[in-house]
Amino acid sequence: MSTTNVKMEFYCDENRCIECHGCDVACKQAHHLPVGVNRRRVITLDEGIIGKERTLSIACQHCTDAPCEQVCPVDCFYIRADGIVLHDKETCIGCGYCLYACPFGAPQFPRSGVFGTKGSMDKCTFCAGGPEETLSDAEYKLYGQNRLAEGKLPVCVSMCSTKALLAGDSASVSDVITKRVLRRGNR
Amino acid sequence: MKNSLRTLLLLPLMVSAVFAAENPIWGEGRITNIFGYGKEGSTGLGPLFTLLQNQYFVPIFLAIIVGVPAVFLLHYLVIGPKVFPHGGKKIKVFSLFNRVIHQIAAISFIVIIPTGIVMVFGSFFGGGWFVTLCKDLHGLFTIPFALVVIPMFFMWVKEAIPNTDDIKWMMILGGYLSKEKKPIPAGKFNAGQKMWFWIATLGSLVMVITGVMMYLLDFDMSMLVSLTGLSQIDLLRLAAILHNVVGFAVLALFITHVYMSMFAIKGAVHSIIDGHMEEEEVRILHSSYYKKLQKEGKI
Ligand code: SF4
Ligand code: SF4
Numbered sequence: 001m002s003t004t005n006v007k008m009e010f011y012c013d014e015n016r017c018i019e020c021h022g023c024d025v026a027c028k029q030a031h032h033l034p035v036g037v038n039r040r041r042v043i044t045l046d047e048g049i050i051g052k053e054r055t056l057s058i059a060c061q062h063c064t065d066a067p068c069e070q071v072c073p074v075d076c077f078y079i080r081a082d083g084i085v086l087h088d089k090e091t092c093i094g095c096g097y098c099l100y101a102c103p104f105g106a107p108q109f110p111r112s113g114v115f116g117t118k119g120s121m122d123k124c125t126f127c128a129g130g131p132e133e134t135l136s137d138a139e140y141k142l143y144g145q146n147r148l149a150e151g152k153l154p155v156c157v158s159m160c161s162t163k164a165l166l167a168g169d170s171a172s173v174s175d176v177i178t179k180r181v182l183r184r185g186n187r
Numbered sequence: 188m189k190n191s192l193r194t195l196l197l198l199p200l201m202v203s204a205v206f207a208a209e210n211p212i213w214g215e216g217r218i219t220n221i222f223g224y225g226k227e228g229s230t231g232l233g234p235l236f237t238l239l240q241n242q243y244f245v246p247i248f249l250a251i252i253v254g255v256p257a258v259f260l261l262h263y264l265v266i267g268p269k270v271f272p273h274g275g276k277k278i279k280v281f282s283l284f285n286r287v288i289h290q291i292a293a294i295s296f297i298v299i300i301p302t303g304i305v306m307v308f309g310s311f312f313g314g315g316w317f318v319t320l321c322k323d324l325h326g327l328f329t330i331p332f333a334l335v336v337i338p339m340f341f342m343w344v345k346e347a348i349p350n351t352d353d354i355k356w357m358m359i360l361g362g363y364l365s366k367e368k369k370p371i372p373a374g375k376f377n378a379g380q381k382m383w384f385w386i387a388t389l390g391s392l393v394m395v396i397t398g399v400m401m402y403l404l405d406f407d408m409s410m411l412v413s414l415t416g417l418s419q420i421d422l423l424r425l426a427a428i429l430h431n432v433v434g435f436a437v438l439a440l441f442i443t444h445v446y447m448s449m450f451a452i453k454g455a456v457h458s459i460i461d462g463h464m465e466e467e468e469v470r471i472l473h474s475s476y477y478k479k480l481q482k483e484g485k486i
Contacts, residue, residue, distance in 0.1 A: 067233070070241040073306060074314030091314035093322050095306065096404055100424045101237045109404060114323045118404050 006169040007064070007083040008126060010157070011177065012057045016164030019044065019055040023156035023165055027059070027124075030155040031144025037108040039124040040156050057156065057165050059124035060085065060106035068098035068107060078131070082169070088131045089120040089142050096121075126167070127154035231417065232424035244431045248307045251439050259446045267366060270453045271471075277463035278486060280375070285342060288335045289459050292387070295332035298324055300441055303434065326402050333395050340388040346375040347385065352475050353378035363451065370474035377473065379447070383440045386433075393433050397426035 024040040033039060040059040046052040062085045069077035069085065076091035077098075087098075098121060099107040112119030129146030132139035139146060147155060157167040166173050281289070302321035309318045355372040361379055362371045371377065376384065400408070400423060408419050417425065448456045452472065458464040466486065470477045480486050 067237045071237055073240075073245075073309035074312075074318060075310040076314055088314075093306070093309060093314055093319045095309075095322065096401055096423070097240060097427065099404075100420070100427050101233060101240070103233055105420065113319075114326075117326075117402055 006081075006171075008062060008168065009083070009170050009173060010059065010061065010126075010154075011166045011173045013164045013166070013177070013180070014054040014056050016162040017042070017055045017057060018162055018164070020161065022159055022161060023057045026155045026159045030127075030147075033122070033144070034110045034112075037110050037122050039106075039108065039122065057160075058104055058106075059156070060102075060126075061104055062124075062126060063103075067101035067103065071097045071101040073097060080128070084126045084128050084148075086125055086128065086130055086143075087121065087123070089122070092120040094118045094120050127152070231421040232428065233420075236424045236428055239428060239431070245307060247435055248304070248431075248438070251435060252304065252442075255439050255442045256446075259442075259450070262363065263450060266364060268451055268453045269366060269368070269472075271465050271468045273454055273457075273465060276466040278466050278469050278480065279462055280458055280464045280469070281462040283462065286459055286462055288339050288342065291331050291335045292339055293459075295328045295335075296441060298328040299332065300438065302328075304438075326398070329395055329398055332391070336388055336391055336395070343376070343384055344388075347381045349378070349381060350374070353381065368471050370470065370477075371472055373473045373475060374479070375473060375476045379443070383444050386436050386440050387444075390433050390437055393429055394437060397430040397433075400426040401430065 019042055021042050024038060024042055027033070027040040028038070031039065040057060042055055042057050044053060044055045046054065062083055064083065066077065066079065066085045068087075069079060072087075072092075073095060074091050074093055076088040077085060078087070079085050094109060094113055094117075096107075096109065096118060099105070099109070106123045108122045109118035110120075110122060111117065125143050125146075127145055127147035129135075129139045129149065130143035132142060134149050135146055145155065147153065147158075152158065154167050157165050166176055302325040305312055305318055305321040306325065312318050312321075352372040352374055356378040359371070361373075361377055362369065400406075404423065408422055411417075411422055412419055415422065448459070452468070455464075455468070469480075477486075
């Protein structure tokens with residue numbers, strides 16, 4: 001595996017997702033997220049339409065040319081060499097612009113501002129922490145576990161029982177999908 | 188010039204067309220029907236907001252806070268202020284009620300405008316606690332302003348309705364290009380003040396509503412949702428776009444208002460402090476108003 005052109009990504013195989021909500025619960029638990037903050041969500045599309053209904057698990061998609069990064073008035077986003085989109089909560093002013101720009105509704109706002117208004121933005125970190133010192137307490141408190149630094153995959157992916165949710169560099173992810181399609185007829 | 192203007196006007200259309208096509212972020216690759224993102228097609232104003240905020244809003248604000256004062260500085264240096272002798276006969280022009288309402292609005296604006304500018308240039312100020320404090324003050328001082336904006340509207344709206352004087356005033360640019368003291372066609376408010384009145388009341392009302400929407404973010408907007416057919420997230424995007432665009436006008440005219448009352452007409456600011464204006468000043472700068480007062484036998 002070369003280190004250039006590595007782009008980390010999530011992929012949710014809708015043929016496999018059984019709407020068990022294991023991923024979003026695992027995420028909440030691992031990062032001790034406050035009530036109302038959901039870094040990962042399981043959503044149902046075309047609910048109730050027989051043959052069309054499917055569920056998917058979504059979080060921040062760590063976009064290339066991330067719109068959130070483009071609109072932030074305090075420039076608190078930074079994009080790692082492996083494509084993971086992270087931000088600095090100490091710099092964030094909780095303006096909400098990133099949420100308006102995001103196509104996935106990923107940025108979340110805990111009610112920690114004045115009069116219970118929105119505080120610093122929180123979103124999926126790909127379990128890669130934040131700008132604080134790697135694996136420090138400060139990092140853990142602000143951003144949750146840094147599992148990537150420990151050599152592990154994001155917690156949602158690790159616990160997905162059907163292995164619908166995948167994460168990794170795009171080459172490895174598409175490798176898994178290709179094999180699934182070839183060997184098992186995309187099942 | 189004409190071409191680039193046309194491109195600028197067409198840009199949003201072109202951009203949304205481009206984004207609507209195969210784009211991994213805004214196009215096919217996107218998952219629709221996200222919780223809280225409501226209906227189909229709710230990317231809606233997302234790409235437009237992203238483009239505007241990323242490329243246009245900050246430079247336009249910069250142009251306003253540099254350009255408008257620069258023009259006035261030039262005016263001050265080249266033409267200079269109009270000075271009326273103070274200490275002559277005075278006419279009462281603003282009641283106590285007028286002044287109290289105006290002062291509350293003025294104090295609110297003195298906080299709201301600079302804190303808004305700090306947020307626009309948030310990265311310059313490094314974000315963090317200082318910009319967050321400005322954000323909170325921006326919201327906090329909206330409360331007194333919101334309380335007085337409606338009374339302010341009603342107490343001055345009659346004087347702010349456009350009439351033929353305004354066209355004549357515009358033709359001579361309010362007489363600001365010369366120091367000559369010729370009577371200038373204007374009622375109690377001249378065309379410039381009227382413009383400011385409409386932006387400061389109706390424009391600011393838009394600012395208050397859109398600002399509150401963004402500040403509270405997830406409050407129940409279902410009434411607006413059913414009224415407009417937009418999803419909540421699109422309403423928020425619209426609020427952000429409007430807040431910036433109307434903000435250009437409010438900022439530019441606020442600077443103008445301050446320059447006019449503090450510098451261009453020396454001492455004009457006193458009229459809103461003690462309610463009185465020099466008779467000479469009224470006769471020249473608000474000649475139609477002066478005639479009206481004469482007819483009514485008030486002078
Ligand atoms: S927050 Fe939204 S826009 Fe930003 S990288 Fe994640 S999914 Fe993309
Ligand atoms: S909420 Fe924070 S991260 Fe999002 S755009 Fe505003 S300052 Fe940036």
